[in-house]
Amino acid sequence: MHERHVDFWPRGLPRHLTIPQTNLFYNLDVSSTRYPGKPAVLFYDTPLSYAELKDQVERVAGYLEQECGVKAGDRVLLYMQNSPQFIIAYYAILRANAVVVPVNPMNLTEELRHYVSDTGATTIFVPQDLYAQAAPLREEGLRHLLVAAYSDYLTTPTDLAVPEFVAAPRRAIEGEGVVLWSAMLARGCRPGPLSAGPDDLCAMPYTSGTTGLPKGCMHTHRSVMYNALAGQQWFGTQQDSIALSVLPLFHVTGMQGGMNGPIFLGSTIVLLARWDRDMAAECIRRHRVNAAQLISTMVIDLLSSPRVMEYDLSTVKRLSGGGAAMPEAIARKMHELLGIDYIEGYGMSETIAPTHINPPDRPKKQCLGIPIQDVDARVIDADTFATLAVGEVGEIVVHGPQVMLGYWNNEEASRDAFIEIDGKRFLRTGDIGKVDEDGYFFMTDRLKRMINASGYKVWPAEVEALMYRHPAIREVCVVSGVDARRGETVKAVVVLKDGFHGRVSEQDIVDWSHANMAAYKSPRIVEFREALPKSGTGKVQWRSLQDKR
Incomplete structure (x- = not known):
């Protein structure tokens, strides 16, 4: 286990986090007893x-x-x-x-x-x-x-x-x-x-993968409780914090940082149903929000608003998130406007939010951060499982209290997700990265075939499985395309069945996809081909299609 990051550990924060041995509901019971008349939620100015x-x-x-x-x-x-x-x-x-x-x-x-x-x-x-x-x-x-x-x-x-x-x-x-x-x-x-109790199942967010069908990540009250506390303590958040919660609550980042964490503390959640940059800015001003979780694309959108200088955002003392690296120019503009740094973190549905966060006083840009309390994270050779040295690129693996038990109803996927190193059970993240000389982690690539569209993870196999239900599609390969605003977007390379050439257009496929799957995973680009490139064993060579995007 690397210890280089200890020199940059948040000031005053213990290295170990003692997790309450209770059902997560008990957090609400305690906060409602302590602060019965205090707004738990402000929903478009209506308090609860x-x-x-x-x-x-x-x-x-x-x-x-x-x-x-x-x-x-x-x-x-x-x-x-x-x-x-x-x-x-x-x-x-x-x-x-x-x-x-x-x-x-x-x-x-x-x-x-x-x-x-x-x-x-x-x-x-x-x-x-x-x-x-x-x-x-x-x-x-x-x-x-x-x-x-x-x-x-x-x-x-x-x-x-x-x-x-x-x-x-x-x-x-x-x-x-x-x-x-x-x-x-x-x-x-x-x-x-x-x-x-703490070892009973609490929440089961679903994540997709190479099999195409979403898999349920089994989290206990103990694992959910861990990250509900860890994220708040990392930033020294108190009960009088007012947090803007606009990241989706169904997703683990919003769930933990925008709901479970604040409820544990008894702080107030300023809740928006969906992202709207001017609405968010006005709510920050109106309710004197001092903490916000926004993915990088939201920050880009907010700072590009022609009205951004009209709003008083000076109460915001913490702006954190993840999903995709923050561009250097946007981070600089944010610092000039708010006087604070964007604090990036890293986590997965399998870890019910963060395993890594940047130290608030020593963040690095476009960086996953350092392992938080009680987390052992390493970069290993994906074939030999040997731990790699500083600067060497390999797969990131994590061991910690927030790691899931396994996948619901899927023993094979659960076995494949974990390896044992030094007697510890490590989750294979499928993300490729490295550790620098200070112990900070950086992502460089993905082992798994995944598209990151505006912070949403899109798994090509799932999209392909849905698209094969279209009567005109013989073969389809989904890859990452380039999008000026989203960074990455979803592109489908399609081979039509005989008799459909000239009868079905690329836009027809786009429209059908949009009507049959969630908008974030629906292909925005469709390209017709006579055939898909394949290896000698018949596997589609998706990388060659992505390389030519």
């Missing part, structure tokens, strides 16, 4: 106090147990945008001793189907604007659809430009197994005893 949050969590948990038959260890799907209902549902699932399965709300029915079948979930939280995506799956296992209208939590008049899908009035949706959020709260149910 800690006491109100806990009360509603318990009412929803009681409904899950009594009306939906949710039992300890059951998986429950949470398919929503950032909203008070997301937070309430998340903690209600935990209070019912069940397991949260966060689902990207950009996913459509075809993608959602896998989550239902793989988890065996019978209950889903869904917003009214996505109800049509979930409804067809009632015949495939879903029995309870708990439907929310985001506008239920817009009770304070505001002059903010609330997105239309958030402001939309509650609709009277009916159907077998359907109950509206308002009706669920009105039942006034209360849950039974809290029995799930």
Whole structure:
């Protein structure tokens, strides 16, 4: 284990983090007892106090147990945008001793189907604007659809430009197994005893891979608790912090830094349903936000706004994130405007957010950071598993309290994900990098075939599997394309079946893809070829297509 980074360790921060031996819900119980009248959430100027949050969590948990038959260890799907209902549902699932399965709300029915079948979930939280995506799956296992209208939590008049899908009035949706959020709260149910402990499953975010189908990362209350605390303590965050939460809560970075961490501390979350640079800037000014997590593309968008100088952003004392390296010019402009550095970090769904963060007082640009408390991270030879020296390039592997147990229902993938070194179980990240003389980690490439589009991880095999459902496609290879704004984007090289030449255009394929998969993974570029390049064994040589992008 390299110790070079110890010289740059955050001042006053212990090297070891003692993790509470409790269910994650207990954090909300404590904060609501300590700060009952304090706003836990500010949603487009409407506050929700800690006491109100806990009360509603318990009412929803009681409904899950009594009306939906949710039992300890059951998986429950949470398919929503950032909203008070997301937070309430998340903690209600935990209070019912069940397991949260966060689902990207950009996913459509075809993608959602896998989550239902793989988890065996019978209950889903869904917003009214996505109800049509979930409804067809009632015949495939879903029995309870708990439907929310985001506008239920817009009770304070505001002059903010609330997105239309958030402001939309509650609709009277009916159907077998359907109950509206308002009706669920009105039942006034209360849950039974809290029995799930630190080693029980807590959350199961899904990640995709080379197999094409998303895999559930099994995280216990212990592993989720670790990173809920570690990220906050790394930056010395206190209970009176006001955090802008705009990264998606279904994703582990937003989940931990924008929800679980602040709730542990009892601080206030300024919550936006989705990114809007002027809205974010106004909320920072209006609510005196002092901490924000933004991926680099958001920072670029914010600083490119012609109105950025009109806003008072001086209260922001920490701006952190990851997803993609921050360009040098943007980092410099941010420092000139705010007087602070952008603090980059590194993590995965398999580690429920960070394993590395840059020291706040000694960050390096375009750098993953240093291993945080109790994390052993190394760069190894991917073939021999030998630990490499400073500056040598190899695969990054990590061992720590936040690493998942394994993949749900997938023993083979779980075996492949881990190796043993010096008697420790290390997760193979699939990312290629190096360590410098100070112990900071840098990524140089990816072992796995993955596309990073505006911070979203896109796995080509999953996109290809979906595209093969198009009747005109004989073969398809998905690679990374160049995009001026997103950095990388999704490109599909397609071979058409006989009889479809001249009848189907590249744009037709783009449009079909957009209608059948989440927008972030849908190919924005389609190129027709007569054939795909293949090796002597018949494998598609995707690198040669990417090299020519």
